Amino acid sequence: MDCYTANWNPLGDSAFYRKYELYSMDWDLKEELRDCLVAAAPYGGPIALLRNPWQKEKAASVRPVLEIYSASGMPLASLLWKSGPVVSLGWSAEEELLCVQEDGAVLVYGLHGDFRRHFSMGNEVLQNRVLDARIFHTEFGSGVAILTGAHRFTLSANVGDLKLRRMPEVPGLQSAPSCWTTLCQERAAQILVAVGPDLYLLDHAACSAVTPPGLAPGVSSFLQMAVSFTYRHLALFTDTGHIWMGTASLKEKLCEFNCNIRAPPKQMVWCSRPRSKERAIVVAWERRLMVVGDAPESIQFVLDEDSYLVPELDGVRIFSRSSHEFLHEVPVASEEIFKIASMAPGALLLEAQKEYEKESQKADEYLREIQELGQLTQAVQQCIEAAGHEHWPDMQKSLLRAASFGKCFLDRFPPDSFVRMCQDLRVLNAVRDYHIGIPLTYSQYKQMTIQVLLDRLVLRRLYPLAIQICEYLRLPEVQGVSRILAHWACYKVQQKDVSDEDVARAINQKLGDTPGVSYSDIAARAYGCGRTELAIKLLEYEPRSGEQVPLLLKMKRSKLALSKAIESGDTDLVFTVLLHLKNELNRGDFFMTLRNQPMALSLYRQFCKHQELETLKDLYNQDDNHQELGSFHIRASYAAEERIEGRVAALQMAADAFYKAKNEFAAKATEDQMRLLRLQRRLEDELGGQFLDLSLHDTVTTLILGGHNKRAEQLARDFRIPDKRLWWLKLTALADLEDWEELEKFSKSKKSPIGYLPFVEICMKQHNKYEAKKYASRVGPEQKVKALLLVGDVAQAADVAIERRNEAELSLVLSHCTGAADGATADKIQRARAQAQKK
């Protein structure tokens, strides 16, 4: 085990720092790192290099090359820099490369060197130039801060939502400050500047002078400053060779170290981790690397090559032309287990397992020792945790084996932590692979979450690996596989060399009906790339027709959008498209389109019925829909027109339309109505009273009630009112008038076409039994019984029924025999019945 701790270096009494190699780099660097602008993204992100020809005195004739590599040195992109001089490079949290130019323009590139967009840091810099720039990360996203030639700072806390803030002036700042950095406190970005022996803190409102507490005297200048990954701590390197470490608020000092080197360091970064035992600062000079903490001694490394430091959440990555290393404080679990002569439960368990493999009885002894102390659970946990912090699979395995071994002796150890660690390590080992080149530590991975890791894999177009991970971790399809496939598809549509058919087919084959995949999103992307045809093809696969509509409208495929909207069954959507079409097409085309879509047509008609009556008419005209046109005019004849002439004219138009529609019935009825209207008008003029808008029946009734019998007769003749109706009408009207004399005259005018039972009924309704009886005698034999019953002559009704030998009538009479006087009648009927049965 002693060889294992060979790379451990103690810092102070409690902490160890170790450095191990992540990758041996074989990138074919053309330039020295020191000649380049370098940017490396945290969380094992990509590295961008741009040879900086503008620093040299003479203007370079050759254009520099911007190169992007993975953390393992695999080339991702390489492009000729054709824009202006670049001051600084940096990666955003979304792994986009921000290139800050001297003129204040910031060019944004993707991981694969694809140009995304650009923005400017303000007009002021156009004249003054950018002297220096920093890209920083806060909880709000990635920010950019620049120092202009006028020695003013401008910053934007989030480039995704660009809001430029010009910082207040720093008093007495006449030349470039010796060093500066961005801070983030209380959710606001600030700038700390060193001007000679003074420090100034700039926020959006003010510039205030600050003093680090307990700073060794004699400082006339700060050469370097570093803020920790979480913005909690700050380190200052003074020209006296002292390193001051404290909180970023400058309220508290942690320690101070005199390194006795006055040369300004090339880089200085924090190296700590969450719950660090001993925070340390890593300082790099040309050939020397120093780890300094609150301890009298520092750890020193020799740098063989030009190196670059990348601060991480839990350590520092150091890469050079030939290697890529990670330097960090040894995590607690690992320290417990591997520290020389450790008696920690985890250490004993690891030992026990090794002995067990050797089939040595010592295994039992160790195990017993742990168990006696009751620390087996803790031992297993320690081993699991330590495994997480190991970079090398062999070591991970042996720790997990130990944990698994220990677990056998525990009754109730929940398996989740073990299983999850195995899964996490598999994922980590996979992405750490040289070909993938994302050297995440366990802590970084947990901080970043699997979703972000998947995003990053997608960004690197490592779709198969991402999908394998999703499947392996059994992530829900919507968050996992589907999302990745959708990204893949969006990438796929950008491949311009492949034909639309092939792309669409390939996408559909892969995606199929995977839930959560939105074909319309992919199609939108295709349209964004100018591939309209492809977009339409892709939309065909979208199962929810409603989703297809907005994009189709955007692509000006309104007719297609219309049929899709109709398919979706969402009338609201149909309507949206309709109004779109109405504005887009000329009237004729619009109507033609509607003609083929009955559902849309009826919807539009509804709209017109209330909002655009004239259009409705045009619609019917265009379709030669004379029937509806007729109805339209009919409605107008009583809803829109007031004057009688107008109403008749509307009716005439209706009649014409009905003739065209070969609906003679309606045409005739309409013509009759025209006649009636004119007549009613005349009646009103001549007789006074209200006739307009009465039905024919009511008109005649009104005439009779008004005593205009002649007129009524005439009207009935003119309009060929059938006899039956006329009789009913007259009968009812005369009874209403209680003009019994006239009624009798009428009844005798000729043989009633409705019989005389109605006379009886109506008289009874007016409670005139006397009159009713008159007519009862005239009722035909078929209805006689009914009539007699109506007038209340039960006895006679019985006689008639018996005479007619009608069983139904007999029972009917019987049911009316309710009064005491009817007893005899009832008996009579019963007898008649009995007789009938005998026969």
Added chain:
Amino acid sequence: MATMPEEFRLPGKKDLFIEADLMSPLDRIANVSILKQHEVDKLYKVENKPVLSSNEQLCFLVRPRIKNMRYIANLVNTDKLAGRTRKYKVIFSPQKFYACEMVLEEEGIYGDVSCDEWAFSLLPLDVDLLSMELPEFFRDYFLEGDQRWINTVAQALHLLSTLYGSFPNCYGIGRCAKMSHELWRKLEEEEDGETKGRRPEIGHVFLLDRDVDFVTALCSQVVYEGLVDDTFRIKCGSVDFGPEVTSSDRSLKVLLNAEDKVFNEIRNEHFSNVFGFLSQKARNLQAQYDRRRGMDIKQMKNFVSQELKGLKQEHRLLSLHIGACESIMKKKTKQDFQELIKTEHALLEGFNIRESTGYIEEHIDRQVSLIESLRLMCLLSITENGLIPKDYRSLKTQYLQSYGPEHLLTFSNLRRAGLLTEQAPGDTLTAVESKVSKLVTDKAAGRITDAFSSLAKRSNFRAISKKLNLIPRVDGEYDLKVPRDMAYVFSGAYVPLSCRIIEQVLERRSWQGLDEVVRLLNCSEFAFTDMTKEDKASSESLRLILVVFLGGCTFSELSALRFLGREKGYRFIFLTTAVTNSARLMEAMSEVKV
């Protein structure tokens, strides 16, 4: 499912304008005092009258209709002309439509009003009845061909399936049923897997378009609840009994549902039994009152504190229903109800057509009732597969003479809906149609057959009736006290077609063997069974059936299905776009002068 809508919480005093259709549903949920709590000052009906409100805030609760938008626009623009500024809020129920916003914009008031939605979709009217309270569904869909509410139906179904687990078995008949079902399934698919794991609580769902069976809806109702609806109009589960029923000088609003113990026992009964039942009940009640005669003080105290209240309540209900019965009897005998029923039965059975036609003619000539005459004409047309051309012309002429010329438009509506048509010469069209539908089944062909069916919507009632045995063979008297089958809801003369279809499909658990009926109905049918869900369902839930009526159902249908449930051990739950009856259907089709 339906609570006081948050949307009303517009701070401050306001006047509320409600569309007539929404009054009853709102009343079920929030009575006046609750509205007052929400600082509603005055209530107005949305109608074509000048507005006298002086409030600074106006709130409108309306259906998303263009007509309403114009009403609001007029009001706002009048205010503007008068130089008056108020706050306007429009609440759409159940949802806002783009067309409405368009109109507001065209009228230039889009910026002046704020909009909101009251997504109220299901109102439980009774233990087994959910209503969407969308009476306009019928006209919108079956007459205007407007599919706007299908989405609403799909969402209501989706809501139910999230509450009760998705349904293992789905059946349906009709185009609207099919579309609703498709939309609903899409909604389900879009949903995350969360609900999928739920144990289904409702085993079957059956969707039925109203136009599959117009006949049943057109018949006079003779079960008690149906009669009450036909006579007094039940609105949103409650009815206004006038002075002639309450035998006092004021009207009384009565909630009719299973909680009314008296009503619950008679609602599904044939009317001829109701009187006898009520008088028996009255005697029992009297006996219970009489018990107190021999009581000592302690017993009396017990009686007063425990039973008296219940008895009094029962007494009150009893007298109400007796009053209602009397009132119904009075009205019905006046119009010679027996004669009417006889004619209806003759139409259903298909005999004495000439006589029935004569009866209808007389009905029209005497101007008995605009709606009733129309109903009888439609019943004749549907049962006879359209009127013969001579009758078609003469009845219409008579009708126009009696009730006014504007009904020319009513006839055009009825023809379009297939309710009143002219017999087509020969059967050729149906033959072509069936061939087409047999040959091709894709969407395009669906459109073709649609076109055909709208050309000549044939009801084929007679043939269907024979196939499904809708007219029971009567040997002797049909005992209405102990019904044999669902025909009892129409005095034993006719088994409601809609209910028979449901019965047959449930029995078979599919449409198998009903091909001929489906062909005659000329509607597309579907059945969909998810075995995985069915396996999960308990046997009890498989006995639970949700019946969805698209376009409304009648109380007679509910009674018939409740009867079927008792016979076969099913439990039915009903979801309807609205409760309807023959008069409502006819009114929906009628053209009214404004």
